[in-house]
Amino acid sequence: MSQNYPAMAIVIIGAGIGGLTTALSLHAAGFPDIAVYERAEKLRPLGVGINLLPHAVRELTELGLGERIGKRGVAPGTLAYYNRFGQPIWSEPRGIAAGYRWPQVSVHRGRLQMELLAAVEERLGPGTVRTGHRLLAVEAASAAGVGGPFGAATAGRAGGVARFAAAGGEVAVAAEVIVGADGMQSALRRQWYPGEGEPVWNGLTLWRGTARMPGFLDGRTMIMAGDAGQKFVAYPIGAPDADGNAEINFIAERRTRGFAGENADWNRAVDPQPIIDLFRDWRFPWLDVPALLAAAGEILEYPMVDRDPVDRWTHGHATLLGDAAHPMYPNGSNGASQAILDARTLAFHLATSETAAEGLAAYEAARRPATTALVLSNRRQGPEQVMVLAHERAPRGFAHIHDVLTPDELTEIATGYKKAAGFHPDALNNRPSLTPPGALDNRPSPASPRVPGLVDEGRFRE
Template identity: 60%
Template sequence: MKIVIAGAGIGGLAAALSLHRAGFRDVTVYERVRELRPLGVGINLLPHAVRELTELGLADAVASIGVPPSRLSYYNRFGQPIWSEPRGLDAGYRWPQLSVHRGEFQLLLAREVERRLGPDTIRLGCELIGVEHLDPASPEARAAGHAEFARFLRKDADGRTEEFEVAADVVIGADGIHSAMRAQAYPEEGGPVWNGLILWRGTATVPTYLDGRTMIMAGDGEQKFVSYPLVAPGGAEGATRLNFIAERRAPEGVDETADWNHAVDPGPIEELFAEWRFDWLDVPGVIAAADEILEYPMVDRDALPQWTFGGSTLIGDAAHAMYPNGSNGASQAIIDGRTLAFHLANEAAELGAAAAQAGAASDTGIATAVRAALAAYEADRRPATARLLEMTRQLGPEKVMQLAYDRAPQGFADIHDVIPAEELQEVADGYKRTAGFHPAALNERASLTPDSAPWMED
């Protein structure tokens, strides 16, 4: 089975490793940029994603570049505690949560793809520009031996471009929030949807706060500060390298262009948070110490009615870009790749068994198996991510901060005077259930690694 992936981001690379683990060998990843560089700042890999990475044999490698947060604690804009919960192993999961630098994690996955699938698996400088889906029974598809045709634009160092086409059985659109494959399927959709908030993301080396491993969120739905360590405590003299996100309704002049490379001056952002000096964290001090601050609008995309067209489908942000409330974007992309590989492997195994019984595979057998697998993948993942997307629009687990603000905008002596403990617990539990990482459900759920695959490709 010939599989083409467009996009060597977190989702595309995780899908390549998942397909390889499931037995597929003819997998090629085409990436638009001409060089993979460690771009971005911090992301969180929640226990449901770390489980998948563990089952891909990457637990130690990912742990070596990440920090398992001990707790997630929410505060109001005065630094008063609202809710705090243990995370990862401390919360009863069989897998940790890991905070990692997105760019380092992407490069780790890319190295692993090249090591396992071969050094020329990732083709850089190749931008997907369209996919044609033929009827598998058509004479053209029969002649080509494949029904999907992905078209790419290759750019060389001098800016010269060349168009080329790749025939495949499966094309996976892992091309991110500005997905070309999605735009082709939904030409009227336009750009991402902006809610008027702006995120300023950065990393900074600052004095260790709390236990050195706590992820904190302070503020409410209008203005918020999030930080978590990217390096375990114990480094240079009580200092820690942390990731932070400062979030606020956009000031005048800031627009909604969603570009991860847009660096800005920290001064005005520090001003916006000037009052946020808590006795356990100096927020303006963190902002002032930033290595670089990247500005990004809080954008997502509406849920789609369909991801799969012929033998092509969407994964990750291309399928369901969502707000970072709940820190789930990268984790969901990883689970998409694993789920897709699982269903493709199951259908391929059935196809192999049927062909063995009949003495040969039918001409259109692969296309039929692919369509069944993509339908099963979409049935598993599209409704689940649509529910999650909707929850992130309602602030996800961070809703507790808005509740505290609505009920006590000037602060409180004790949070339980304002929000009963049971209500706080239900917000946290409800989000985990929807996102598929409630400890009981995750610990018990069957693995997405297919059973041994006797049909495995050489």
Template identity: 50%
Template sequence: MHITIAGGGIGGLVTALALHDAGISVRVYESVPTLQPLGVGINLLPHAVRELTRLGLQAQLETTGIPTADLSYYNKFGQLIWTEPRGRAAGYAWPQYSIHRGRLQMLLLDEAIARLGADNVRTGCHLSDFETFDEQVRARFVNRETGETVADEWADALVGADGIHSVVRRTFYPDEGLPRWSGRMLWRGVSVAEPFLTGRSMVMIGHADQKFVAYPIDPLLAYQGRSRVNWIAELNVGTDTMPVRQDWNRKADPATFAPPFANWQFDWLDVPALIDSTDAVYAYPMVDRDPLPRWTFGRVTLLGDAAHPMYPIGSNGASQAILDARALTDALTNSPDDIPAALQAYETARLAPTAQIVLMNRQNGPEQVMQLAEERAPLGFQQVEDVITRGELETIAQRYKQIAGFEREKLSQV
């Protein structure tokens, strides 16, 4: 069996590692000529860390990411709404990691090259088109700048792990159009600052129309008593002005978004100082796509953001792609003689759960607690229990863990 993967992001690389670990031949094709440690921070939830640990990556994660100790939600006045331990601090068998996305991708890339061989991890190869046959799939890859064909690959299956602008997805859904925009913009940056709260805390402040997220991502700097803080500023800017695709991930002037956060100076975190001390800020629209009725077409299927792009709420994007990788590998291992059936089994296992997360994230997922506090107490509160009962807070937190698949009790039984 030989599998072709279009896309060398986190989902594509973890899938390659998992398939190789299961004894399945695999080759990855990535569009960009050179993969670089780009991006900012992400979080890996315990169920995703479990799968990476299964692939022998625990030691690398420990030296690359921060094991998140707790997650706390605050209102716009810096008043605590809800806090809960995370990862091992919450009794999980695996940590939750706050980690730089680019560093994680480089870790996975190095492992893939070492295990699969350099010839099986090819860059500068953009998927142009593909044809499906009864027994195989033929995929053509081009140099994106010149249009020259650089690879013509035959395989038993093609996995489209090629992101929110997936060529594979567009082939099957040509009329889908642009991603669905929330009306919210995200500005992301990384600053070096004093540690805040536990030094391994993740915080979310504000409400649906104005939010600030911060967490540390550099374990080496933490050992020196400093903190490299990933932060995200979010504002609702309306639904009529989504930037064109070429402007996504572009550098931004803090003056365009910082003023509404000017007074967010709390005893435990100085938001304006974090923004001011950042060398580069990047802007992104908050987008997703509607859940699909199917991912699999014969010997071709979708994975990760190509299958289920979602709002960056609840720390689920990368984690769900990693769970996809495990489900796909298990399906192919369990049904090696009927690949279309295996791909269909993978879809059956993953399509409905990820669709539920996409829709839940549109309702702000676990961050609903911040919006409830804003709606019920826009001027703040003396005690959060006067505004939201502890039962409500616990229900919201537990419901999202259940939907996203990382309930501690269920994971401990696997």
């Protein structure tokens, strides 16, 4: 049985953070006909903590979602790096404290996704996201073209048809633009690059989870401790309760050989005791790592993987976005943030170009070189390179980090990554908005003062 829905001007494949933000961005840019097709039968708030860097928070704020998302998480004031003995290597302010006009936000991935889903349903309608649709293929449409928000400019030009497997049979949906935001295992990317194979594992295994614990340090610091072989990351993703306990997100990382590596499932829960044993000596004056691991309700295991950059995202009137376009190692906390930047950039160029083809070309030209550089930088550890160098030069620790790494080296690593990732304070604060002229204006008025109490807690006005 074949079912054909009415033609949609823009079809988005995948209702993750990238896909939902794309729908919101396109709607704000003035496109009325948008549909999101999701493989899962039901969207649930899965996952663990992620970080939204200031460049992503800016885009969410300009979509009118800043305060809403901010209330779901915590704005870290400091990022601090340590070696495996808990000795300080480097620390820097984050977000507002670092001179940005927007904070960094640490938030549970599933809660963020649910907020974006709610916003899509409120603004675009409850039928916008259609679950239970697995992509089969994207094909070229007939030369007659498909009507939609590009108007007469695309008359007679080929669009695309996305074919899905659904409960009622195959579904064919025609659109002027098709966006593949279907993640690391993207079906659309696989169609275009069938020989690519599985994601590339770098030998590191991640164990991720959350636990309710008393806050560490000042309660708003994100810490990374360790080196290239073993590392621990922790940061709060919720405000403390009356007893002073907060939801702490953690990532334990170890270079492995057969322990739990290349055959690991993406969401495989594992026995916590072997991971606790790996970090049994990581007890610092300001954080007891084994105790934090033991307090987790569940620990999930992931291989650290990415994919080699490709030299083309766009084929006809279809393109890739987010992890489907540029899956990267989580070094630098940039995966979700880059998907949000993709979404806003795509909407901007589609809204300001004469044709869909020109808009897609401009989007790819703006985003593909930048994300390719970021994927390769993350393979070199990104800003976490300071921990790698500290271990290489002083594997047994040091009296003071400046005996091992000069202040200039430390600053250069941190500043260079911000520039490469597009969130250096000067560049971000002064960059023109990605809100197209004439779009729905959700930006804060320049004359609107910040509310001090909100800034102190990492909240901010929309």
